[in-house]
Amino acid sequence: MVEIRAAIQIKYESERPILIPKDLVKLSKDKQWLQLRPTSQPIIELLTGQRPDKNASLSGSTAMANLIKKRNQSFDQPATPAEQLFDAPEPGSGKKSTRKRSLPDNQEEEVAMDINGSKVTCLMSGKRPRRCDLTIQLEQHQIETIIKTIRNDEDTATAAQKPEAMAVPPAVVQEVEAIVNGREPVNTRVTKVLQVLEHHGLCQQQTLVPSQVLCHPSNRGGQMVSHFDVWAKGHQLLVWRNQQLVQESKGSLAPVSGAEGYLSLASSHTTAFLRCLEHGTTDPSGKAISVPKTDPVWSAIQTGWRWHVVASSVEEAMPSLPQFFQVGANSGNAIGRATSELEAACQIAIQVQMGASLESAIQSVASGEVACRQSLPAIGHYVSRYSGGTSFPLLKFLSHFSSTYGTTCMMGQDFMEALSHTTFPDPGNLYPLLRTALWATQCTSTKQQDGFARLLTRADVQRLSSPQNMESVRTAESMLSDSWKLVQSQLPEGTSTNAGSNHLYKCFGKFCVRAILFLTKKEKLGPDAQQKLESLAQILDLFTQDVSKVKQATPAAEAKTIKDAVSAQPWEATLLQNTHIKVGDQYTLPKEHGAKVYQLLQISNEGGTMEHRPVLQAPETVFVPLAGLGKWRVSRHSMPAIGPADIITRGLPSSHAMAQEDFQKAAVVTALHQCYQEQSVEDLELLCMASSPQALYAKKAIASKKLKLVPLGSISKVKTGQKPPKLAIQAFGHDWAIGSWKQDLQFQAEGTIVPFFWCRTAEGEDEGNMVLTTIKQGPCTVPILHNPAKIQANEQILQKVEEEAATSASAKKKPRKG
Structure with a gap:
């Protein structure tokens, strides 16, 4: 595979050449344009001639602000037509237009401005073109004009330094703490604090891309971000905490490059999600997500958005302020957790x-x-x-x-x-x-x-x-x-x-x-x-x-193992530098191989051999050079494999106890319904139901053994070891309890009416005309009520008290004292 890449270097006079990142060079209107992003390290060094500190920015440069202001004035000024019907008004006469121009979606426009007699062409774009970074034509004379203008500014020397160098005056601390401890809504207090810090030069607005931002250790009470939440929605000590967070996520967070210069207290999950997309990491389930380059999300990844950047000296003077900002950020985020x-x-x-x-x-x-x-x-x-x-x-x-x-x-x-x-x-x-x-x-x-x-x-x-x-x-x-x-x-x-x-x-x-x-x-x-x-x-x-x-397994224990790096072979040196790579382990590389799992079979001085074994297909072998082994990540999933036949056999519905129990229950339900249809009496010319109290009566005389009542209702299996209820079906070696459906006791069409459950139990031993017995229905033994003797017309139908229950009840009665 051959890759040809073109790079742009800009050299000013005798200074060292500056390599421009590819995302700062764009092609529009058949011309190349250079985006002068004020937080970009190469741009700052090019324009100032100084190597910037990590958190440096040109956002506070007066010269840069004047250039953007002049560009915006040229953009807002309407174009003068070649011929006019009426003479143009003299300068200063008439009402001055204060309306600011805008651009339609996805439209770009060239704007020319004069800088000390030299013409510089700028490119305007976006829904808010006046707020976009200064973008000039990639042309030798124009770049030289911008460099000279920037370097003549007195603020240039300090612009390349960290904004943290400024101490926080005690009066500012008192003013901020008074706002923080106030009773206004938290969002109002956050806004006022930022205004105070901006007024004193301790806060400024900058455009940052996700790759520049890590999570502040104080975010969410020290929990920082959760790699589950990142995918569901998206200096030494601080960098180490983020590195530890990445390690604990097991590949679900983007790695820390060490070039990040900012720590977030808001939008941390969103920023972390965009970093994941940029680095091609997988979600917690191991699934790789591919987003087309045409998707608008890549604009946020490559262009960034505006942030309030607060000097680190503010945290040193007021350690509780990051916690306050974080609380306010959670209150304001519409999709925040x-x-x-x-x-x-x-x-x-x-x-x-x-x-x-x-x-x-x-x-x-x-x-x-x-x-x-x-x-x-x-x-x-x-x-x-x-x-x-x-x-x-x-x-x-x-x-x-x-x-x-x-x-x-x-x-x-x-x-x-x-x-x-x-x-x-x-x-x-x-x-x-x-x-x-x-x-x-x-x-x-x-x-x-x-x-x-x-x-x-x-x-x-x-x-x-x-x-x-x-x-x-x-x-x-x-x-x-x-x-x-x-x-x-x-x-x-x-x-x-x-x-x-x-x-x-x-x-x-x-x-x-x-x-x-x-x-x-x-x-x-x-x-x-x-x-x-x-x-x-x-x-x-x-x-x-x-x-x-x-x-x-601790790093301290690993450090005690002596390794001879002097005489190590190239493949041994590769393993020493990539401790997660081991022969026999399984790895993935989602950006190149999707969700496939590979096993490292062997490694030599030429490279390593990875093998993926799909089901019922020939193995796929990939040779990886030593330099590329570090990109592979340990897989949390196993290689595809066919299941053992004995386990699969036990799990099939024809063998598994769960499926068998469900089948048996269906057979019991079917048998109960068949028994009801064949045996139970529903003739309303013969029976009638009454309410208050619930009761069952015979309208006509019923001959002996001609009335059968079946308890039709819900079925549930009785657990092993439990005593079965009186209403239970015996089938398949188990007891199956019969439960009553909701009965329509007041005749309001709000339930069922099953005659069996309207037959009440008699109070006396000699009363009652129905007895409980069983009947065989298919594989089941079903309990039913039937009349052993004739029932007279207009007689209430009652179930006789069982002998065991009657004996128990009479034994409990105490004899009266004479």
Whole structure:
């Protein structure tokens, strides 16, 4: 495969040549145009002659602003026709037009402006052409004119520097904090804060593309973004947190390049989704999404949009301000995801750590778009009692565990109140680890209803506090406490969330989920349903085994293995640089091979051999050069394979118990309906029904054994070991209970009328004219009522009391004292 690419370099005088990114050069009207994006590093270096800092921008350059203003004035000025019927008015006479021009969709227009006697041609486009970046014709003389104009500006030297260099005056801090603590709506306060910062040069509007933006670590209470949510909707420390987030997503987030210069507090999921599209990553299910280059989404990826960029010195002076901006952003985003209970708890904890009172922290969170508003008092109580102290380590664990292994759903007010306020009959223990385990387990719930987790309920939490369960609960709390201390002792010093803690948190989280599902007897509903859990001691052993495996897999353990990189062969060096590549493992490359799964068969100095084995087709082999192996990602899916014949046979409807039971139930229902049609009497000349009370009467005399009543109704299988009810059909070795449909007791056409269920039971032993017996109908033995003796006309039809019931009733009667 041969690729030919053309690149554009611009060299000014004796300076080093600048390579222009291809997305800044466009072809329109048979001409090439250069987009002078003020945040582009190559453009800044070309125009200023200085190597810019990472967060540099020309948005604050006076010369750049004057050039855009002059271009817009030329664009707004209407064209003068060649001949006019009336003389043009003199300058300054008449009413001045203030109307601003616009362009139709997808239309572009050339605009010429004069700069110090030189003509520079600009390209205008978009629905708001006056706000687009300065785009000039890619021509030597015009570029030189722009460079000289920019460099004559006094602000040019500082424009290439970080805006963070400016300190925040104390007066500005006081003014901003007064607005933040005000009582106005949160969006109004956010707007006012941005206006104050812009006025003092601490905030500016810039056009940024998604590849320049990462997620701020304070976003969503420290949870940042969820790779599930990214696909459902789309300096060292900060970059590392994003790299860790990418690693934990297992390929569902775009990698961190290290060239990003901005951290987002709003539109983070949208930005992350656009980065995923740009890098060709897959969604959490492993599905690759291809978007045509003609789709408008690529305009956002390549051109970007306007952002409010706040200097980092503002965060240093006011550490709680990012949290405030994030709350406001959630309130304003129409398609944003409202704050969940765990995010609200993390936001409350962060503000408390920064010196806010618990009440003010709760009020601050409530001012945003909070889906759990009714649960905030319970959440605040939980944060103050059960988070592990002033550093909130247990809350940090929940945040990390939920964002990595949890599902995106709400907990619900009932569950949160039970979690926070349930009292255990043990005055010496508040059971914080058990509550943590309950929350972690609920986060993994795959059983959901209307967006709320339904794995655990209020009743489950309250049942654990009952006296009969306290022995098991005390044992679980003790084990969880000891395990948590072990996790804390093995966390690298100085941080509670890093690459090593991910494995330890995973082990502790599995321990929590297993313990809670065992205590609530819901093991089959959990993600680890195949693991049979017999005791808490067994669950503790599994935790110990998981931790020991983690120790062997941590980066620290790998670093202790000595590798000879000097004498390593090329293929060995490739494996050392790409630790995820191993012979025998399975990989995918969605951008080139779609969703196909390949296995690395062998590797040599020339490259590696990948093989895909489709079902009932010849294997597909791909040879990958050593330089291309790093692009392949570990597959979370297995190679296509034909299922074992014995398992498939057991699963076929003719053999599977589920299908057999359904067939048997259908046969029982059919037999009951046939029995009713053949045996039961519905003759209204012979029978009549009465209401208040419900009763059945004979209009005419009925000879003995001529009246049969069949209990037609719903059918359900009686569980093994349970005592069958009186009305039950025996068939296929099981009992099948007969339930009554809703009867139309008041004759309002709101139910059925089955004569059997209108025949009441007699009160006395000698009363009644119908007895319960059985009849054979196909494979079933069906219970029915029939009359052993003649029933007189106008007589009420009553079922006789069974002998066992009558004997039991008479035995309960106490003799009167004489």
